[in-house]
Amino acid sequence: MALTTLVLLSALSGHPASAVPRPKTVQMRGEVREVSGGKLGKSRAVLVADDGEEYTMHGIDSETGEELTRLAGVKIDAFGLLNDPRLPRGRHVLVQRYQIVDVGKGVVPRTGVIASVDMGGTKRLLFVDDDGRADLLPEGWGKKMNRHVGARIWMVGSGEGASFKPLRFSILRGARK
Amino acid sequence: MSLFRPRRLLLTLPFVALTACEGGTLGDDDGDTDGGTNPNCPAQLPIVQATCTDAACNTTTGTKAVGTVELSADTANDWIVVSYVSSVLFENDNPNIAFTKGTAGGLGGQKARVYDRPKAPVDPARLSALNAEKTVRENAKGAVPARGEVATGIRGRDILPPNAIRQDTECAATAPYCAGDSVCVDDGQQRLCQSMLQIKWRDQNNPTQFELVDATVRKVGAFGAIVTDDAITVSDADIETLSKRFEERIAPIDHQFFGEPRDATGKDFDDNGVVILFITSRIADFNADIVGFFQATDLEDPAVNDASNGADLLYLQPPGGAIDLDSISGTIAHEYEHLISYYAKVINRQSSPEAAWLDEGLATFAEDVAGYGADSFRNVSTYMNEIGTTSLTGFGLVYTSEFEADSIERRGMAHLFLRFLYEQRGGATYGSGPADVTDNGGIALINGIVQSPDTSVETITAAKTGRSLDAWLRDFYVAVAIDGAGYQDVSCNTMASFAAPETDAYTGFQRGLDLRTSISASSGTIPFNGPITSTFETEETPIPSNGGEIRTINVASGVVTAAMGGPAEDYEMGILAIPATR
Numbered sequence: 001m002a003l004t005t006l007v008l009l010s011a012l013s014g015h016p017a018s019a020v021p022r023p024k025t026v027q028m029r030g031e032v033r034e035v036s037g038g039k040l041g042k043s044r045a046v047l048v049a050d051d052g053e054e055y056t057m058h059g060i061d062s063e064t065g066e067e068l069t070r071l072a073g074v075k076i077d078a079f080g081l082l083n084d085p086r087l088p089r090g091r092h093v094l095v096q097r098y099q100i101v102d103v104g105k106g107v108v109p110r111t112g113v114i115a116s117v118d119m120g121g122t123k124r125l126l127f128v129d130d131d132g133r134a135d136l137l138p139e140g141w142g143k144k145m146n147r148h149v150g151a152r153i154w155m156v157g158s159g160e161g162a163s164f165k166p167l168r169f170s171i172l173r174g175a176r177k
Numbered sequence: 178m179s180l181f182r183p184r185r186l187l188l189t190l191p192f193v194a195l196t197a198c199e200g201g202t203l204g205d206d207d208g209d210t211d212g213g214t215n216p217n218c219p220a221q222l223p224i225v226q227a228t229c230t231d232a233a234c235n236t237t238t239g240t241k242a243v244g245t246v247e248l249s250a251d252t253a254n255d256w257i258v259v260s261y262v263s264s265v266l267f268e269n270d271n272p273n274i275a276f277t278k279g280t281a282g283g284l285g286g287q288k289a290r291v292y293d294r295p296k297a298p299v300d301p302a303r304l305s306a307l308n309a310e311k312t313v314r315e316n317a318k319g320a321v322p323a324r325g326e327v328a329t330g331i332r333g334r335d336i337l338p339p340n341a342i343r344q345d346t347e348c349a350a351t352a353p354y355c356a357g358d359s360v361c362v363d364d365g366q367q368r369l370c371q372s373m374l375q376i377k378w379r380d381q382n383n384p385t386q387f388e389l390v391d392a393t394v395r396k397v398g399a400f401g402a403i404v405t406d407d408a409i410t411v412s413d414a415d416i417e418t419l420s421k422r423f424e425e426r427i428a429p430i431d432h433q434f435f436g437e438p439r440d441a442t443g444k445d446f447d448d449n450g451v452v453i454l455f456i457t458s459r460i461a462d463f464n465a466d467i468v469g470f471f472q473a474t475d476l477e478d479p480a481v482n483d484a485s486n487g488a489d490l491l492y493l494q495p496p497g498g499a500i501d502l503d504s505i506s507g508t509i510a511h512e513y514e515h516l517i518s519y520y521a522k523v524i525n526r527q528s529s530p531e532a533a534w535l536d537e538g539l540a541t542f543a544e545d546v547a548g549y550g551a552d553s554f555r556n557v558s559t560y561m562n563e564i565g566t567t568s569l570t571g572f573g574l575v576y577t578s579e580f581e582a583d584s585i586e587r588r589g590m591a592h593l594f595l596r597f598l599y600e601q602r603g604g605a606t607y608g609s610g611p612a613d614v615t616d617n618g619g620i621a622l623i624n625g626i627v628q629s630p631d632t633s634v635e636t637i638t639a640a641k642t643g644r645s646l647d648a649w650l651r652d653f654y655v656a657v658a659i660d661g662a663g664y665q666d667v668s669c670n671t672m673a674s675f676a677a678p679e680t681d682a683y684t685g686f687q688r689g690l691d692l693r694t695s696i697s698a699s700s701g702t703i704p705f706n707g708p709i710t711s712t713f714e715t716e717e718t719p720i721p722s723n724g725g726e727i728r729t730i731n732v733a734s735g736v737v738t739a740a741m742g743g744p745a746e747d748y749e750m751g752i753l754a755i756p757a758t759r
């Protein structure tokens with residue numbers, strides 16, 4: 001009887017069943033899927049890590065959260081916290097920042113915002129990346145893309161400045177209304 | 178400045194070489210070269226289509242030139258230029274496309290494009306209804322349908338005094354499940370025929386919350402049971418009309434086109450043999466403009482999600498005000514397709530729910546083929562304003578999220594695209610009976626899309642539909658450009674236009690569309706003046722993946738060239754020109 005009690009106490013002290021796991025800083029690479037589920041039924045972004053494990057991603061702020069759900073099909077490096085007490089237990093990661101590493105065929109895009117500039121009375125659009133580099137977008141973008149000034153996008157292109165040649169892009173976050 | 182200045186090694190196809198039987202290859206990869214039955218119409222379209230056989234045109238990195246088309250004034254002064262971009266891999270990207278307009282002696286210079294007319298405004302009530310349906314869809318996303326035997330979440334009401342003995346009838350497991358106007362309710366303990374129910378109403382603004390609504394079974398048919406909220410009054414005549422339309426028209430046609438909402442063993446979810454059409458004014462408390470909806474969470478186990486009704490269930494507003502029996506009928510055809518699709522993909526094939534663009538396209542197409550298509554035609558009318566910014570599969574150039582992208586115009590495009598596939602595969606012949614429809618090949622194609630374990634663009638492959646997605650898109654844009662326009666030797670071609678609309682013998686409404694003939698509907702005129710076009714100019718501009726543009730060129734004299742180039746990787750693109758002589 002005494003031995004049983006000792007074993008039980010030992011087990012409890014060594015591996016407390018109700019212990020809350022400590023937050024852990026993580027960096028993980030994987031492909032993003034937009035899925036949804038649960039009783040609330042809200043869309044959420046899931047990172048399918050390279051090791052096959054799946055993690056539900058939560059943005060550190062609403063803007064990051066908004067962007068994560070638009071990354072479906074894209075491969076990213078996510079930097080954040082596992083076991084953050086604000087999140088449900090299990091495979092949930094609080095993403096503090098992320099980096100796109102592949103938008104298909106191993107292509108790494110630049111991320112940034114669409115901006116506008118007055119060039120001698122003519123409004124032109126620019127792509128300003130996260131490093132502050134600004135590239136002029138073609139004149140023909142104006143009519144269709146004016147509404148997206150301020151939107152955050154990823155962009156694949158070549159060249160720079162006035163000779164920048166956009167190839168393809170996708171919007172990560174809409175412009176503030 | 179031209180970033181993709183096409184080199185002259187591109188093979189250009191002069192129009193003179195493209196007279197009947199030698200020219201364009203519309204629909205070429207399906208083996209169908211029938212230009213229609215009109216003997217005065219060339220068998221093939223006299224289009225000028227760019228092809229490029231040079232190795233440089235097939236580069237897989239950087240940019241590639243698609244080709245150059247030469248438009249001669251000797252052939253026509255007015256031309257329609259169609260360009261499209263398609264990708265199975267990148268369903269939601271926006272490639273940058275370079276267009277170059279030139280003359281025999283040099284480039285045509287850069288000018289701003291000019292549109293042929295301003296966009297028409299969209300009715301705010303339609304936007305409101307759309308957003309409400311999207312909210313319901315969002316709230317029901319990720320529903321996990323129950324497996325195996327589960328009790329329904331619907332309950333019969335105890336209307337007898339305490340301690341009285343219930344005299345309910347036990348349900349038979351075969352049709353008719355219950356006699357009279359009652360439905361079989363399996364509460365987990367017993368299966369009883371009930372005519373007075375309690376149905377859960379989920380608060381769409383707070384989807385974990387629900388309340389129980391007292392409701393009464395009003396009419397039961399072979400396929401559906403009309404149930405009304407006890408808080409409202411719906412006349413017996415309206416109930417009879419809706420039940421009759423559902424039983425003899427809507428359900429049989431939806432079944433034929435899309436399939437039946439049954440599992441592999443032939444049973445429906447709540448094993449009562451009918452879908453419940455629940456008419457309640459509570460919908461108006463959530464949103465007054467939405468006529469009805471299906472929510473996939475009702476196919477979850479109520480023991481797991483207590484807000485689930487665990488039943489085959491569609492929600493509908495009662496008739497009144499702007500909501501008439503015709504709009505309710507169209508909505509039933511629409512929402513019933515969603516239920517059928519959910520069975521086909523999620524319940525029977527453990528696949529993902531259908532992609533929103535295709536699911537909504539099929540559901541609006543269902544309204545059309547059921548003969549209650551007015552609302553769906555309004556979507557197409559709106560799409561005519563947004564050709565160049567709308568993607569069949571992605572966000573397009575206007576919207577920045579999937580929620581927003583499920584727009585009126587994308588629904589219109591998807592509906593029209595599916596109708597084009599259906600018609601090109603032979604369509605169907607409607608007879609005199611309410612659901613007397615003989616498939617000529619079109620229904621089989623649509624049914625194959627729904628009853629496939631694949632979803633989205635994976636259902637539109639050459640193996641499954643006879644043409645690849647990009648070939649379908651190319652032919653679709655040509656049809657949109659010229660349908661009903663009366664262009665000589667062009668608009669007569671059935672391969673490149675939509676079938677003439679028919680008046681439905683059962684409903685009296687129009688089925689099908691002529692993109693340049695407005696429709697007079699009970700809810701007002703639905704304008705159709707063809708797509709908004711703009712002039713073709715030298716410019717670089719984004720075109721959404723699985724999207725395209727319809728533009729015009731006037732060739733006053735000589736020859737004008739139009740060229741296209743864009744990203745090399747995983748995009749199929751094309752440019753072609755059509756003489757627009759009336």
